[in-house]
Amino acid sequence: MAKSNQERIEERAAILKPLKEELIRRLTLDYKPEDIHEDVSLLGAGLGLDSLDALEVVMCIEAVTGVKVPDGRPEILRSLNSIVDFVLEKRGA
Amino acid sequence: MRTATLTAALKAKGTAIDINGVETITTYGDSATEYNFVRNSVGITDFSHQRLYRVPEETGIDYLDELFPGNVAQLRFGRVLHTFLPDSEGNVVADCFVCNNDDEILILCESAVSDEELDAIFAEAGGEDAGLTVLNDTHSIVGIDGAMAFKPMKEIFGTDILGLLYLSIERYDFEGTEVGVIRGGKTGEFGYLVIAEHDVAVKFAENILGRVEKLGGGLVGRAAHDILRLDGRFFNITAEGVEVRDPLKLGLQWMIDFEKDSFRGSEPLLARRKAGLTEKIVGIVAPKGTAGFAVGAPLYIDGALCGKIAAANYSPVLDSEVGLALLTVGKAYASLDLTLNSADGVAVLSVTMPPFTPKSLSVKLDEL
Numbered sequence: 001m002a003k004s005n006q007e008r009i010e011e012r013a014a015i016l017k018p019l020k021e022e023l024i025r026r027l028t029l030d031y032k033p034e035d036i037h038e039d040v041s042l043l044g045a046g047l048g049l050d051s052l053d054a055l056e057v058v059m060c061i062e063a064v065t066g067v068k069v070p071d072g073r074p075e076i077l078r079s080l081n082s083i084v085d086f087v088l089e090k091r092g093a
Numbered sequence: 094m095r096t097a098t099l100t101a102a103l104k105a106k107g108t109a110i111d112i113n114g115v116e117t118i119t120t121y122g123d124s125a126t127e128y129n130f131v132r133n134s135v136g137i138t139d140f141s142h143q144r145l146y147r148v149p150e151e152t153g154i155d156y157l158d159e160l161f162p163g164n165v166a167q168l169r170f171g172r173v174l175h176t177f178l179p180d181s182e183g184n185v186v187a188d189c190f191v192c193n194n195d196d197e198i199l200i201l202c203e204s205a206v207s208d209e210e211l212d213a214i215f216a217e218a219g220g221e222d223a224g225l226t227v228l229n230d231t232h233s234i235v236g237i238d239g240a241m242a243f244k245p246m247k248e249i250f251g252t253d254i255l256g257l258l259y260l261s262i263e264r265y266d267f268e269g270t271e272v273g274v275i276r277g278g279k280t281g282e283f284g285y286l287v288i289a290e291h292d293v294a295v296k297f298a299e300n301i302l303g304r305v306e307k308l309g310g311g312l313v314g315r316a317a318h319d320i321l322r323l324d325g326r327f328f329n330i331t332a333e334g335v336e337v338r339d340p341l342k343l344g345l346q347w348m349i350d351f352e353k354d355s356f357r358g359s360e361p362l363l364a365r366r367k368a369g370l371t372e373k374i375v376g377i378v379a380p381k382g383t384a385g386f387a388v389g390a391p392l393y394i395d396g397a398l399c400g401k402i403a404a405a406n407y408s409p410v411l412d413s414e415v416g417l418a419l420l421t422v423g424k425a426y427a428s429l430d431l432t433l434n435s436a437d438g439v440a441v442l443s444v445t446m447p448p449f450t451p452k453s454l455s456v457k458l459d460e461l
Contacts (some may be wrong), residue, residue, distance in 0.1 A: 037344030
């Protein structure tokens, strides 16, 4: 049975909140969690993270969600929303 | 009305209209074709509608740092800061590139207001004392965007151009004349801006157009860039930036250094941040030709009003309608089923933006 909108909101929020908090902590970003829009580009444009930061983002995803990020899939790290989409896909949600 | 020399040279091939007092080429015939030039090949665009300022580096850093929410004081030589020009309430007036070009700072401003209104803001902040000058009388701006944009740029400027980092500026030689090249497109594909004196810009555009046409690309107007920015999820001051002016609702916090003591409009902006967001922008898609999918149309979730459309267009790459919606913050999530215009209206889906993977993401320039 298809999930309700409220279930989908809760599912995404449950990943986004700790993910944002952990990213801010690990990368010492001068933001509050609500400052980071879910579609903002993490690498290059937007937050402007570099390739070293990208490794930190990958470790952050794995620590927060338990989902391993494969190599050679740069599109996963494009934004918080793309990360959440990937995590939900891997969980078969 | 201001008409750049490059615009005058190209407008016979396209449709030019007056936008905020600046003659601007909107299309060369078919925006969908022009859009595909960029997504699949290369597009050449006249970006001379942007207001272009120069200020000496020596006096410009402090002057600009007090004006912009981004941290100009920490802008290193050769780097470009993407930030916005705020009004006195901290709302967005112009989408700006602030470029540290060694002994000078160049500021490129794209706005939905007239040149005169922009000039007044810079003047009020002490532009004359800082040595600020307007370059639009002498310079034009050429955009080179696309999945293969690096190819003609490499042919003209050499392999060195492949090392130009995103949001960097460098001086290059073009037929014996120095031009400024910025890497910083707003399409999701590779993008460069070439700043050159008028006559040089016209020669450069002619030169690169010949190369681009061999790659299956061509001239691109502003209308195609409106679509490219929307489905590529780049801020567009002349689209959603007209409907929503609060940078916090627009998701532009990344353009702001919240550690700075102050900047134009910082007090009201920081007060809004402290009070908390009530609405924010989210991507949406609907089937091609969905009636009523337009700016201002209300959106509903589970029977209740939750926001409105702030930008809308047809995306050739998605073959569907794409937009940005301003939704109440508790409902501002991707993957939700919304309805258009009424509780039982046509289905609209909120999505992760951009809802496709640009071709440029799979190209590794350092391996070319």
